Amino acid sequence: MLNRRSMLVATGLVAGAVATGAALPTLTSSALAKAKPTDADIPEMLAHRVQKSGVELRRAETTFPLTHLAARWNGASDSAGLRVRTDSGWSDWREIRACHAAPDHRGFRSGALLALPGAVGYELKTADGAAIVTELNAVDGPKKRKAASVRAEVEIGAHATSAQYLSRAAWGADEDLRFKDGVENWPLEWFSAQALTVHHSAGINDDPDPAATVRAIYYYHCVTQDWGDVGYQLLIDEAGRVYEGRVSGDDSVPVYGQQVDGKGSPLVTNGGHVTAHNAGNIGVCLLGDFTDRAPSEAARDSLTRVLALLAKVSGLDPEGTTNYVNPVNGKAKTVRTISGHRDWLDTECPGENFYPMLEELREDVADELS
Structure with missing residues (x-):
C-alpha cells in the first residue's frame, strides 16, 4: 500500500x-x-x-x-x-x-x-x-517517555516549508487517551479541503513550555470534552514552532490522509475547531491570547508559510471566497477561504487585536505562493 x-x-x-x-x-x-x-x-x-x-x-x-x-x-x-x-x-x-x-x-x-x-x-x-x-x-508528573526529535521543516509529500516541526510524538501526545476500552473514541474520516481557519488558544503569552500547553489542550479536548483527540489540525507557538494536531494516520504526514478527491487533491482529516463546520475545514491555532496584543513575528511568519503550504497542497486560493458546505450535516456558509473563527460563529477568536490583520495575512500567503 x-x-x-x-x-x-x-x-x-x-x-x-x-x-x-x-x-x-x-x-x-x-x-x-x-x-x-x-x-x-x-x-x-x-x-x-x-x-x-x-x-x-x-x-x-x-x-x-x-x-x-x-x-x-x-x-x-x-x-x-x-x-x-x-x-x-x-x-x-x-x-x-x-x-x-x-x-x-x-x-x-x-x-x-x-x-x-x-x-x-x-x-x-x-x-x-x-x-x-x-x-x-502538564509539567511536574513522572517522566515516562522520550520525546521524538524536532524536525527542521514541515513536510507534506515533496512540499516542505521551513519551520521547526513537532510531531505528536515530539510534543508528547498520550495516544492511549484516544481510546475507550480499546476502541478509538473519534474515528478518522477524510474530506476535500474547502477552507483554512485561524484560531488563537486564548491562553497565556510568553509561554515557558508551549509543548506542555499543547498537551493540556489535547487533554481538554480529548478527555474533558470527550471528543477523543485535539480539534486543531496544526498549532503554532510564539517561537514559530509548528505542532501536529489532530491525528491523521500512521505515517509522518500531518493533516492529510491517503485518499485523493476528484481533483486529485489529498483529503483532509476531520477536525473539531468550529462547531458544525469542520469537515474539509483545516484549523490552525496560534498559542497565546491576541485580544490586546499581536502574535509574535516568528509565529506570524510560520503561520504565513504553513497556510501557503496547505493552500498549495489543497489547491485553495488564499485570497478567495469559499461557499462552504459540510458534507456531514449539510451546514453551509460563505466565508473567505482563509478566515478567522469568528467568521463562522459568535466568538472573539482569533482575538480582537489579531483579527483585523487577516487581510494582510491573506496577501502575504498569496505572495508566498507566487
Whole structure:
C-alpha cells in the first residue's frame, strides 16, 4: 500500500476560551527561566477530575499545583465565573467564556481551558450548577517517555516549508487517551479541503513550555470534552514552532490522509475547531491570547508559510471566497477561504487585536505562493 508521502508525490500535487475581568496569575521571569527543553523526557499529565453539582465549587487546596484548569459546564457559554488562589492569596472573580468548537459528531458543550500557572486553589461558579472540572499539571508528573526529535521543516509529500516541526510524538501526545476500552473514541474520516481557519488558544503569552500547553489542550479536548483527540489540525507557538494536531494516520504526514478527491487533491482529516463546520475545514491555532496584543513575528511568519503550504497542497486560493458546505450535516456558509473563527460563529477568536490583520495575512500567503 502506498503511504501518504508516496501518494502525494505520485499525484503531482506536492513538490479557546476568552476571558474578561480581573487578571489571573501570570508567569514570572523565574518561571520563564525554568522552561523545559522540547527534547526532554515527557512528563505524565497529572489530572484530577472533580464533579460539581451545586452552583459553586470551592477547592481551597488542590491535590497538586496547577498549570491548567479544564472545565465543562451546562448552560450558556458566558455563564461561568472563576477566581483562583496562589501563594499570594485569592484573585478577583472573572467571567470565563466558552469558545464555540466541537467535532461534527459532537454537540457543542460550554467549556474552557484556563492557564493557571502556580494556582493551588480555585472557586468556580456556573449558573446551571452542573460542571465537570479537571485539574491539570502538564509539567511536574513522572517522566515516562522520550520525546521524538524536532524536525527542521514541515513536510507534506515533496512540499516542505521551513519551520521547526513537532510531531505528536515530539510534543508528547498520550495516544492511549484516544481510546475507550480499546476502541478509538473519534474515528478518522477524510474530506476535500474547502477552507483554512485561524484560531488563537486564548491562553497565556510568553509561554515557558508551549509543548506542555499543547498537551493540556489535547487533554481538554480529548478527555474533558470527550471528543477523543485535539480539534486543531496544526498549532503554532510564539517561537514559530509548528505542532501536529489532530491525528491523521500512521505515517509522518500531518493533516492529510491517503485518499485523493476528484481533483486529485489529498483529503483532509476531520477536525473539531468550529462547531458544525469542520469537515474539509483545516484549523490552525496560534498559542497565546491576541485580544490586546499581536502574535509574535516568528509565529506570524510560520503561520504565513504553513497556510501557503496547505493552500498549495489543497489547491485553495488564499485570497478567495469559499461557499462552504459540510458534507456531514449539510451546514453551509460563505466565508473567505482563509478566515478567522469568528467568521463562522459568535466568538472573539482569533482575538480582537489579531483579527483585523487577516487581510494582510491573506496577501502575504498569496505572495508566498507566487
